[in-house]
Amino acid sequence: MENILQQALKKAEEAEVFAFTDEAVPVEFESNRLKSIQSKQSTVIALRIFKKGRVGYGLTTQPEEIEKLIDMAVETAEFGTHAKFELPQPQQYTPVKTYDPDIEKVTIEEMVGLGQSMIDAVIDYNPEIMCDAGVSRHSGHITILNSRGLEAHYRNSLFNLGLGGNLVRGTDMLFVGDGQSSARPILNARNIIQNVLQQLDWASEQAPVESKKMPVVFTPHGVESALIAPLASALNGKMVLEKASPLIDKIGHQVFNPALCLTDDASMDYQAGSAPFDDEGTATRITPLIENGVIKNFYYDLHTAAMAGTQSTGNGNRSGGSLPSPGINALTIQPGAASLKEMIADINEGLLVEHLMGAEQGNILGGEFSGNVLLGYKIENGTIKGRVKNTMVYGNVYSLLYNHLAAIGNDSRWVGGSLKTPSIYCSEIAVSSK
Amino acid sequence: MPRIEEIAQELNTLIKSVNNIDYIEARLEAGQSCRLSYRGRSLETAAESSGAGGCIRVLNKGGWGFASFNRFDTLKSALERACDGARLAGKGRSQLAEIEPVITRAQPPKHNPLLINLRDKKALLDSYNETMWETANLSTSFIGYGDSFKKSYFINTEGSFIEQSRSDITLRLTAVAGKNGNVEQSGISLGSTGDFDQIKGLENEVRQIANKAVALLEAPRAKGGEYTIILDPILSGVFTHEAFGHLSEADFVYENARLRELMTLGKVFGPAELNIVDNGTIPNLRGTFAYDDEGVKSEKTYLIKDGELVGRLHSRETAAIMGEKPTGNARAMNYRNQPIVRMSNTYIEPGKASFEDMLSDIKEGIYVKNWYGGTTSMEMFTFSGGEAYMIRNGKLAELLKPVVLTGNVFTTLANIDAIGNDLEMNQGGGCGKNGQAPLPVSNGSPHIRIQKCLIGGS
Numbered sequence: 001m002e003n004i005l006q007q008a009l010k011k012a013e014e015a016e017v018f019a020f021t022d023e024a025v026p027v028e029f030e031s032n033r034l035k036s037i038q039s040k041q042s043t044v045i046a047l048r049i050f051k052k053g054r055v056g057y058g059l060t061t062q063p064e065e066i067e068k069l070i071d072m073a074v075e076t077a078e079f080g081t082h083a084k085f086e087l088p089q090p091q092q093y094t095p096v097k098t099y100d101p102d103i104e105k106v107t108i109e110e111m112v113g114l115g116q117s118m119i120d121a122v123i124d125y126n127p128e129i130m131c132d133a134g135v136s137r138h139s140g141h142i143t144i145l146n147s148r149g150l151e152a153h154y155r156n157s158l159f160n161l162g163l164g165g166n167l168v169r170g171t172d173m174l175f176v177g178d179g180q181s182s183a184r185p186i187l188n189a190r191n192i193i194q195n196v197l198q199q200l201d202w203a204s205e206q207a208p209v210e211s212k213k214m215p216v217v218f219t220p221h222g223v224e225s226a227l228i229a230p231l232a233s234a235l236n237g238k239m240v241l242e243k244a245s246p247l248i249d250k251i252g253h254q255v256f257n258p259a260l261c262l263t264d265d266a267s268m269d270y271q272a273g274s275a276p277f278d279d280e281g282t283a284t285r286i287t288p289l290i291e292n293g294v295i296k297n298f299y300y301d302l303h304t305a306a307m308a309g310t311q312s313t314g315n316g317n318r319s320g321g322s323l324p325s326p327g328i329n330a331l332t333i334q335p336g337a338a339s340l341k342e343m344i345a346d347i348n349e350g351l352l353v354e355h356l357m358g359a360e361q362g363n364i365l366g367g368e369f370s371g372n373v374l375l376g377y378k379i380e381n382g383t384i385k386g387r388v389k390n391t392m393v394y395g396n397v398y399s400l401l402y403n404h405l406a407a408i409g410n411d412s413r414w415v416g417g418s419l420k421t422p423s424i425y426c427s428e429i430a431v432s433s434k
Numbered sequence: 435m436p437r438i439e440e441i442a443q444e445l446n447t448l449i450k451s452v453n454n455i456d457y458i459e460a461r462l463e464a465g466q467s468c469r470l471s472y473r474g475r476s477l478e479t480a481a482e483s484s485g486a487g488g489c490i491r492v493l494n495k496g497g498w499g500f501a502s503f504n505r506f507d508t509l510k511s512a513l514e515r516a517c518d519g520a521r522l523a524g525k526g527r528s529q530l531a532e533i534e535p536v537i538t539r540a541q542p543p544k545h546n547p548l549l550i551n552l553r554d555k556k557a558l559l560d561s562y563n564e565t566m567w568e569t570a571n572l573s574t575s576f577i578g579y580g581d582s583f584k585k586s587y588f589i590n591t592e593g594s595f596i597e598q599s600r601s602d603i604t605l606r607l608t609a610v611a612g613k614n615g616n617v618e619q620s621g622i623s624l625g626s627t628g629d630f631d632q633i634k635g636l637e638n639e640v641r642q643i644a645n646k647a648v649a650l651l652e653a654p655r656a657k658g659g660e661y662t663i664i665l666d667p668i669l670s671g672v673f674t675h676e677a678f679g680h681l682s683e684a685d686f687v688y689e690n691a692r693l694r695e696l697m698t699l700g701k702v703f704g705p706a707e708l709n710i711v712d713n714g715t716i717p718n719l720r721g722t723f724a725y726d727d728e729g730v731k732s733e734k735t736y737l738i739k740d741g742e743l744v745g746r747l748h749s750r751e752t753a754a755i756m757g758e759k760p761t762g763n764a765r766a767m768n769y770r771n772q773p774i775v776r777m778s779n780t781y782i783e784p785g786k787a788s789f790e791d792m793l794s795d796i797k798e799g800i801y802v803k804n805w806y807g808g809t810t811s812m813e814m815f816t817f818s819g820g821e822a823y824m825i826r827n828g829k830l831a832e833l834l835k836p837v838v839l840t841g842n843v844f845t846t847l848a849n850i851d852a853i854g855n856d857l858e859m860n861q862g863g864g865c866g867k868n869g870q871a872p873l874p875v876s877n878g879s880p881h882i883r884i885q886k887c888l889i890g891g892s
Contacts, residue, residue, distance in 0.1 A: 031689035036498035037519030039512075040770060042487070043504045059483035061504040072482035079470075079556050080480045108522060130690045168692035171844050173813040211659065242474050242574035246615040322469070323479050358816030361807045361838060365610065365617040370890040372816045372840040390814075392840050392890040394658060398615070432658035434888050 004047060005145050008070050012049035012056070012077065016087050016146040018279060018318065019045045026136035027111040032119055037108060044321050045069065051077035055303075059321050085306035087146040093276035093283050097269035099155040100184040103137050106159070111135040114189055118163045121193040125200060126167065134162040137185070144281040152281055157183045158272055160417075163192050165200070174203055174387065175355075175374060178221075181417045183270040199354065199375065205386030207378035209433040215350035215379075215406065216393065216429040217343050220413050222353040222376070223421045228331065229360040230367045230397045231262065235289050237300035237315075237326045241308045244365055246398065247295055255398065256293040257405035259336060263288050264299055266314065266329035272417035273330030280316035280324050287313045289331075293402070301326045328418055335422040336408030343407055343425040345382040351431065352377045352384060356393060370394040391433040395426070404428045438462040438486060439597070441506050442587035445490070448513060449591055455494050455517055456528040458591045461727060462488040463769045465584030466548055470555060472563050472577040477556070487769040490516040493530065493751075497523025502770045531753035531760040533730050535593035540724040543601040545628035547581035555579065558633070562640050566609055569644035573612035576621075580604050583628070594729040601628025602720060602874055606862065607640055609647040618650035618835070620820060622804070623862025625720050625874070632861075646821060653833045656822060656889055662799035663839070663887045664792050667858035669805050669819050670879035675780050675865065676808035677815040677843040678703075678710060679877070682737045682745070683763070683775040683867075684752035686812065694756075701743045704847040707785045710738040712747055714762060714778030720861050721780070721875040723765075727773035730762040737780075749775050767870035774868055781878035785853025792852045792883045799825040800889060802837060807863075816840040838890040846884060854880030 001017050008015035024040040046059045047069050056077025058069045115133045122131050136159070143153040164177035176199040178192045218226055239245035247255065266274050266284035277283050280302050288296045300308065301316035301324045317327025344352060351373065359371035373391045377384045401424075409423035442462050449458040464486035471479040489502040490513050499519025501512040559577055566575050581603045588596040608621035620643040626632035665673060680686070687693040714722055714732030723732050728750050735745050748756070749764035752775060764773035793801075801823045808817030822834040857880045864872020 033689075034497060034523050034525070036500055036772065037523045038500040038502075038772070039515040039519065040500075040502045041504065041512075042502070042770060055480075057479070057481035059481065059485075061485040061487055065484065068484055072484065075552060076480035076482055079477060079552060081476065081478055108519075112522070128692075166690075168690065168696065171696060171813060171842070173811065175811055238473070242610075243612060244574045244610050244617060246612070246617060321483065323481055357811055357814065358807075358809045358818070358838065358840070361809070361816065361818035363618065363836060365619065370838040372814050374811050374814060390840075390842060390888065392658065392816075392838070392888060394838075394890045430658060432888060432890055434660055434886075 207386035261334035284314035467582035495524030496526035620646035671877035
């Protein structure tokens, strides 16, 4: 690593080496039985240089190919974007727990047992359901060195549990599922099993829906599948810089209902999105994005922040080994006071949406979501009547989360590893059905 | 680049030395890729990457073990881990459809985009970006260009040793317009099997998407509900891939008795003129390959013929378990993943109707073109049109904001009542399944007309 940096500096003014290694052990169940046991080792080394004021970038999986790596960075630097920012100096990081050595002690037999326990619980409830399940553990190492003297690294670990079930009756297919992840081993699947059995229970009957506007409660999974993509893209500093976000010039403005608070927070111990620094070596922090409905901050990486005349918020993200760009660490929506039960009880005729399929295909930048209710239930007179089918939900987060935000739930949970959200109750959404 | 051919030879000896295991295969890959992207008026990313790695997959008593790696100095331990995994997972009987072992070096691709100067790639994209910004009132634009060349080896304990290479180019151009907090976009995506010339000369298309994004700002929104719709070849291709193609991937049905019953060969799925094909052998399409990632030769497979379900896509395992022939559709995104059943080039064969015929008897309907994307849960699908027009009294009328369509695949296929005579293949985009994305595929269709399709809206 040090060697790559030194070699690169012979050809460039500034240089940064980013490396990560990951070792993963996924155990997979398919159609109710153990299907495969895997072991995956991967290494990535990325080199970013500033040469004649321009950014060059190369990436390799082979640590011994230093020359090739430097050549790629030099070649692309001829055309790269102008380097308007400085690589970070050595800095103080707030400690956050991202690694638990116990993760390496979980045996494959234990992982197989966990997967089997999830499947057994579902089959016990209804033997006609076919389940897929996954249990995996990862451990990795992230290192950043740069020509400003920064030298930082941390270890991370991740344990994932996932369960999906399908029930087929004629041409009717029901899909249920849940997942959980943590940097520490998750040694029982109780929560997932309970959630999936609840879904199956609520979906046991079908209920008709009329096409009209009606109140809708999004469960945490529902929030993730419908509302997060429009919010996360509009708050992305890059979208704002490019004037593609409707939130440009809206800092300090009341854009959403005062009940809505959204924060990016990488500082929670043992959470999947946590890290002491981002993929550029900038310290992570707690960034309030929406506070009481008022837009507070956008999130930035180094380059975008410099272009926008501001500071990186520690959101430089290199998903898939690409050049850094602004990315979410871990979003949290502040819970409210209402229980899910109370929200459901409040509705005479409406929907409880668990999974909206294809919602992210609409005009996200405009705040829109539109999708098919893959898993959702009809609410009648304050109780759940059954699963809805052939139903689409259409909305715009700007009108929905301002004028039609009826309540925020007290049932916060993690979904998908980088979002912690309660259920959200909206008073009026367009529903189409046939 | 590491000498992966030598490593393949070494592994070939190694895997044959293992006893008491039903089957072992290994894949090795080395490749290089380049990416250029623009946001707004300026270039944002110029990046190159180079990579190599391999994997070993082992089958024992019906259980699979898999080990992937970037390091080539620990092949023995990777092999041990894969064997241990298979031994632990296997409790039944291994089933793999029989194929002839293949020893071959497949013809390398005609074009290698890595040989094109970065300067020339940038010059073309610069000119598109200038064309894009000739349109006033754009708020931003995105251009994403990627190319790659990859060489791979496949070996197995049955004696196969296959070398093949592939070249790939993708290009996506998007224009974004904004006004009073309203943001609209329009885009195109295309690709080729490494031929850079195929993405040249797009100035008119680029101008059109820029103008379209601005025009969409003022366009009204469709009222949600059921309509007679006409899909253009691009969107109909997405529909074919998403709604029907995924359903015909055998790994979804092979161990699920109820789904097998639902997908019984011989069932009528659509009108008599409906023919749907997956064909991995058509030259110069991005979904084409000589051998899949289990060493099975690619094929042309009829999925629907004369409206009837006649076939499905298989891996060696799904074919053996279902008692059908393998089709060469086991594909892996790269060496980090196990092969799973995937499509190649999937399309509806052309019918007889002209576009005017389809329009003429629609009193009120919607013509939907282009796409943002699509996804499916097997029975239900949603897919998104990039642009839409009302149809009134047999004629195209006003431009609408983009629409999302959804439906049940079985009723929707049955509701196809006209198939155009104008098949076109779309090379843009890629397919995602079980976390493996974007896999190069292509899809296509003629214009098709569907009765009673549900459109989302206010």
